[in-house]
Amino acid sequence: xxxxxxxxxxxxxxxxxxxxxxxEQNLNHDAMYWYRQDPGQGLRLIYYSQIVNDFQKGDIAExxxxxxxxxxxxxxxxxxxxxxxxxxxxxxxxxxGSGANVLTFGAGSRLTxx
Amino acid sequence: xxxxxxxxxSLSVQEGRISILNCDYTNSMFDYFLxxxxxxxxxxxxxxxxxxxxxxxxxxRFTVFLNKSAKHLSLHIVPSQPGDSAxxxxxxxxxxxxxxxxxxxxxxxxxxxx
Numbered sequence: 001x002x003x004x005x006x007x008x009x010x011x012x013x014x015x016x017x018x019x020x021x022x023x024e025q026n027l028n029h030d031a032m033y034w035y036r037q038d039p040g041q042g043l044r045l046i047y048y049s050q051i052v053n054d055f056q057k058g059d060i061a062e063x064x065x066x067x068x069x070x071x072x073x074x075x076x077x078x079x080x081x082x083x084x085x086x087x088x089x090x091x092x093x094x095x096x097g098s099g100a101n102v103l104t105f106g107a108g109s110r111l112t113x114x
Numbered sequence: 115x116x117x118x119x120x121x122x123x124s125l126s127v128q129e130g131r132i133s134i135l136n137c138d139y140t141n142s143m144f145d146y147f148l149x150x151x152x153x154x155x156x157x158x159x160x161x162x163x164x165x166x167x168x169x170x171x172x173x174x175r176f177t178v179f180l181n182k183s184a185k186h187l188s189l190h191i192v193p194s195q196p197g198d199s200a201x202x203x204x205x206x207x208x209x210x211x212x213x214x215x216x217x218x219x220x221x222x223x224x225x226x227x228x
Contacts, residue, residue: 004157031213040123042203042220043158050213058215090157094214100146100165101207101214105157 002027004106006091011111013078013085021076021109023091030096032074033103036060037088046089049074050096078111086113117141118206120219127226133191135222137204140185144206149178149189152201152221161202162189194226 004025013019025032031050035043035058045058049068063082068074074093078085088110092103119138127133139147145166150158164171164178164187171178177190191198204219 033216035218040220042120043218045215045217048213048215056212056215059217088155092157096213100148100163101216102148102160102163103150103158103216105159107157108155110155 004091004093004104006089006106006109009107009109011109013111013113015113016080018077018079019085019111021078021089021091021111023074023076023106025072025074025091025093025104025106027093027095027104028071029093029104030071031094031101032068033092033094034058034064034066034074034076035090035092037090037108043090046076085111087111116219118204118217118219120204120222122222123220124223124225127194127224129196129226129228130193133189133194133198133224133226135189135191135202135204135224137187137189137219138185139187139206141206141208141217142185144208146207147178147180147187148205148207148216149176150203150205150218152203158203191224194224196226196228199224199226 007022033048034046047066049055065077091106148163149161152158180187201221207216
């Protein structure tokens with residue numbers, strides 16, 4: 001069964017701590033994305049990566065970092081510099097050059113800062 | 115700078131009637147427009163797309179219309195069913211130097227009443 005696995009599903013963090021969200025895909029997709037969803041604001045792009053060892057900042061990259069050491073993995077670190085980290089985080093992937101660039105999403109990770 | 119806008123946060127429709135969800139955009143360079151459906155605590159799932167060179171695409175009960183001169187697209191669901199109740203996101207993709215980038219609107223919550 002091909003898909004995207006995000007973990008953990010729920011995560012609690014104290015202020016000042018860094019936390020890493022995992023995203024793994026077995027779809028053999030080239031491109032991977034991280035989005036953040038807040039109530040009433042839809043999905044906002046944090047980072048994206050088209051190939052291994054390369055990634056681009058999205059619209060709200062400040063306070064986040066990523067790595068793309070393997071094609072199937074694109075972890076997101078939420079650092080203590082992120083002012084409002086409490087949100088629902090979504091990872092997605094797609095096959096580059098596939099026309100409409102349809103994204104396949106994971107089930108999401110909900111991060112709550114205490 | 116909101117490049118993709120969904121101005122109606124919610125829409126309520128009677129079962130069997132037509133649902134019309136609207137979306138406006140500002141960037142003329144978008145290659146494709148897509149609609150995604152999302153249930154709470156899940157990732158969005160792809161519904162239907164349309165190329166920027168087309169004005170209509172139909173898939174079963176779902177039809178997307180694109181008016182390029184008005185920078186407006188709409189999703190029609192006919193007939194609406196209670197299972198269609200979800201949040202619908204309009205999205206647009208564009209190719210840039212970093213690869214394909216997909217921008218989402220804020221979403222419209224559809225309620226279909228039985």
